[in-house]
Amino acid sequence: xxxxxxxxxxxxxxxxxxxxxxxxxxxxxxxxxxxxxxxxxxxxxxxxxxxxxxxxxxxxxxxxxxxxxxxxxxxxxxxxxxxxxxxxxxxxxxxxxxxxxxxxxxxxxxxxxxxxxxxxxxxxxxxxxxxxxxxxxxxxxxxxxxxxxxxxxxxxxxxxxxxxxxxxxxxxxxxxxxxxxxxxxxxxxxxxxxxxxxxxxxxxxxxxxxxxxxxxxxxxxxxxxxxxxxxxxxxxxxxxxxxxxxxxxxxxxxxxxxxxxxxxxxxxxxxxxxxxxxxxxxxxxxxxxxxxxxxxxxxxxxxxxxxxxxxxxxxxxxxxxxxxxxxxxxxxxx
Numbered sequence: 583x584x585x586x587x588x589x590x591x592x593x594x595x596x597x598x599x600x601x602x603x604x605x606x607x608x609x610x611x612x613x614x615x616x617x618x619x620x621x622x623x624x625x626x627x628x629x630x631x632x633x634x635x636x637x638x639x640x641x642x643x644x645x646x647x648x649x650x651x652x653x654x655x656x657x658x659x660x661x662x663x664x665x666x667x668x669x670x671x672x673x674x675x676x677x678x679x680x681x682x683x684x685x686x687x688x689x690x691x692x693x694x695x696x697x698x699x700x701x702x703x704x705x706x707x708x709x710x711x712x713x714x715x716x717x718x719x720x721x722x723x724x725x726x727x728x729x730x731x732x733x734x735x736x737x738x739x740x741x742x743x744x745x746x747x748x749x750x751x752x753x754x755x756x757x758x759x760x761x762x763x764x765x766x767x768x769x770x771x772x773x774x775x776x777x778x779x780x781x782x783x784x785x786x787x788x789x790x791x792x793x794x795x796x797x798x799x800x801x802x803x804x805x806x807x808x809x810x811x812x813x814x815x816x817x818x819x820x821x822x823x824x825x826x827x828x829x830x831x832x833x834x835x836x837x838x839x840x841x842x843x844x845x846x847x848x849x850x851x852x853x854x855x856x857x858x859x860x861x862x863x864x865x866x867x868x869x870x871x872x873x874x875x876x877x878x879x880x881x882x883x884x885x886x887x888x889x890x891x892x893x894x895x896x897x898x899x900x901x902x903x904x905x906x907x908x909x910x911x912x913x914x915x916x
Contacts, residue, residue: 592626592662593802594650594770595669599623599659601645605875618874619645621826622659624902627770627819629664632796632803634817634834636810636849638871642826643806644692647772650804651689652680663687663770685715688763692775694755698747704731704758705743711766730761733798734791753784757791764795774806789816810853814838822846825874825882827899832909842911844887881914889915 601620604613620642627633635643648654650661652672662669665686672683688711691697698707708730709723718726724743731739734757747755756776763771773792777785793816795801805816813820813834820837822830822845830843841847848865855862867886881887881894893914894900902910 591629591664593629593664594804595626595660595662596650597624597660597662599646599649599661599673600657601642601649601654602657615876618826618877620649620656621874621877623823623826623828625821625828625831627802627804629769630796630800630802631819632805632817634813634820635804635806635823636808636813636820637823638808638849640825640871640874641823642874643808643823644774646823647689647774647804647806650770651687651772652683653689681715684711685766686768687770687772688766688768690756690759690763690771690773690776693779694752694759695747695779697759698755700747703744703746704736704750707747707758708762708765711762715766717766726765727761730765731758733795734758734761734764735787736761751784752780753788756780756784756788760788760791760795764799764801767799768801770802770804772804772806775808777812778807778809785812792816810838810849822849825871825877827882827912828902829883829912830910831902832906836906836909840906840909842905842909842916843883843913844889845883881912889913891915 599620600622602616602618605615605617606613623646625633635646637643649656652675656673659673660671661673663672663686665683675683705724705727708727712718712723712726728739728743731742736742736754736757777788780788796803807813817834819832820834821828822843824845830837830846837846838850841850848867851862851865866888869886872885879898881899884890884894897914900912900914902912905911905916
């Protein structure tokens with residue numbers, strides 16, 4: 583994918599990003615098989631915009647998010663993040679450089695019941711990034727935490743500051759997790775399905791909160807989700823991921839209105855429609871997502887694709903090519 587496909591200067595630019603997990607066969611044997619969780623991924627996210635990463639479970643979405651915040655180390659590739667006006671490859675940062683990077687990039691996890699330490703109060707949880715980065719004294723941290731809790735809708739903050747997670751509802755816990763991510767004023771946040779574990783009645787409030795905070799604080803998002811309706815509501819651009827590869831990417835409305843890759847069309851055909859009289863054909867794909875263990879070099883979607891042909895079998899996985907203005911697809915048959 584050409585580097586100049588975006589008009590705006592990217593805040594995050596990923597090139598050739600891969601993560602392989604070895605399958606060991608013995609204590610003294612070198613691994614010969616690998617899980618290709620993320621394999622040669624390329625994308626960029628302009629400053630102030632949001633990219634939705636969608637796909638089935640097992641497609642590599644969460645691993646991609648963890649790579650971007652350096653919770654796991656990449657096997658190969660570059661992750662360029664614009665820090666203080668200049669691009670920095672954070673793929674192999676260590677020590678002080680990695681600590682500085684943490685001030686600019688944070689993550690909101692999927693499960694608010696697991697991502698908060700049950701032994702730490704709300705204040706301890708939200709203020710910890712300030713303590714790690716050496717920002718302010720205790721009094722200043724308490725003031726900042728109170729202001730941010732009020733901003734994310736935990737009000738009045740004084741009554742919640744020293745409560746424990748078991749004293750909060752699921753929506754309140756996720757708001758605390760959002761406050762923890764925002765307390766160091768990051769420029770980029772990876773949100774890994776932040777509403778999927780919440781009641782339907784709470785989800786809209788959390789999504790509206792994240793959009794409002796993005797506007798007020800100038801935050802750029804990578805929003806990971808399996809829900810295309812959520813992606814449509816939350817993101818400017820969309821990337822569809824399958825078995826470690828991005829197979830389609832472009833403007834959110836463009837992809838949802840004019841899907842080109844057969845996998846994207848299958849995902850859209852599986853979205854429930856609130857009309858009991860409407861009858862639709864089942865998605866035109868076969869089987870379920872395969873295991874990403876030593877995949878063949880051909881198109882990853884070949885075994886399930888209704889359009890599969892000899893060209894797909896005889897060649898490597900197709901590269902992303904621009905099939906329309908800003909609409910990129912990895913398919914030989916489109």
